Amino acid sequence: MDCVFCKIVRGELPAKKLYESERIIAFEDINKVAPVHALVIPKAHYDSFIALPDTESELIVELHRAIQEVARLIGVADTGFRLVTNNGKTAGQSVFHLHFHVIGGRTLELKMG
Ligand code: 5GP
Ligand code: ZN
Numbered sequence: 001m002d003c004v005f006c007k008i009v010r011g012e013l014p015a016k017k018l019y020e021s022e023r024i025i026a027f028e029d030i031n032k033v034a035p036v037h038a039l040v041i042p043k044a045h046y047d048s049f050i051a052l053p054d055t056e057s058e059l060i061v062e063l064h065r066a067i068q069e070v071a072r073l074i075g076v077a078d079t080g081f082r083l084v085t086n087n088g089k090t091a092g093q094s095v096f097h098l099h100f101h102v103i104g105g106r107t108l109e110l111k112m113g
Contacts, residue, residue: 001045005097009043019073023059024066026102035105036074036081040067046098049087067100076104 007013008027015027018038029037042059046052052060071077081104086093 003045003097004095005039005041005099006045009041019066019070021062021066023062026066026070029101034103034108036076036103037105038070038074038102039099040070040102041097041099047096048093048098049085052098063100067102070102071104074102074104076102080104082108 004013008015009025015030017025017027019026019040023043024040025043026038026040029039040063042052042063044059054060067083068077071081081102084101084103085099086101
């Protein structure tokens with residue numbers, strides 16, 4: 001699939017990997033908006049949050065677990081972090097492979113839109 005995150009999953013594009021399990025990887029965002037900015041993605045391609053059906057309950061639980069684990073690994077689980085997924089163009093989604101931003105390492109402004 002011609003998708004930048006699928007290419008990272010296949011090792012065709014380099015990325016600073018932070019975590020990997022059978023079905024999930026996390027890597028550093030190429031354009032960090034804070035000292036800590038990780039992206040957690042399923043290896044399987046889903047266009048967005050809304051495209052991941054609840055029949056994939058195991059993967060959803062694994063994503064939850066992976067996000068928690070990544071937050072611990074990058075040192076923000078206790079200090080605090082923001083978890084973001086942009087769903088669709090009007091929300092600012094620019095890569096159409098489901099991903100969760102884990103952002104922290106400094107005090108974040110309260111921006112909800
Ligand atoms: P979105 O705007 O879709 O919510 O987030 C996409 C994110 O992917 C952006 O924060 C952008 O910096 C990041 N990104 C885009 N291309 C690459 C890439 O090739 N490598 C990495 N590590 N991050 C990328
Ligand atoms: Zn993809």
